[in-house]
Amino acid sequence: MKKNVLPFGIIAIVGIFAAIIVFYIGVYQRDDIRLAEENGGEVEEQGEVATDPEEIFSKSCASCHGDDLSGGAGPDLTKVGSDHSADDIHEIIMNGQGSMPGGLVGNEEADLLAEWLSEMK
Structure with missing residues (x-):
């Protein structure tokens, strides 16, 4: 009995691409998360103008x-x-x-x- 592995291969490839996408999203949010932790959970508003x-x-x-x-x-x-x-x-x-x-x-x-x-x- 021969099993068709093509569906499993497609699922594996889609899973790998999904993991890569989630990784890159997390990398770009790392600084925001760090700043939020340093500010006691408060995130600065984007429209706020720094004065220093x-x-x-x-x-x-x-x-x-x-x-x-x-x-x-x-x-x-x-x-x-x-x-x-x-x-x-x-x-x-x-x-x-x-x-x-x-x-x-x-x-x-x-x-x-x-x-x-x-x-x-």
């Missing part, structure tokens, strides 16, 4: 530019204010430059970041 430029930098920029602005995947920003004005920095933050995508933060947060970074000389 260092906090904005650590959330949106430090992964590429380093926690200490020394660079990494992105360039060193420790002396960015000596090369660029606040307006130039704001433009780069909003529109991106090179491999950096634009619009990672809102306009008000970009203003705060630009002013703060322009002081780095």
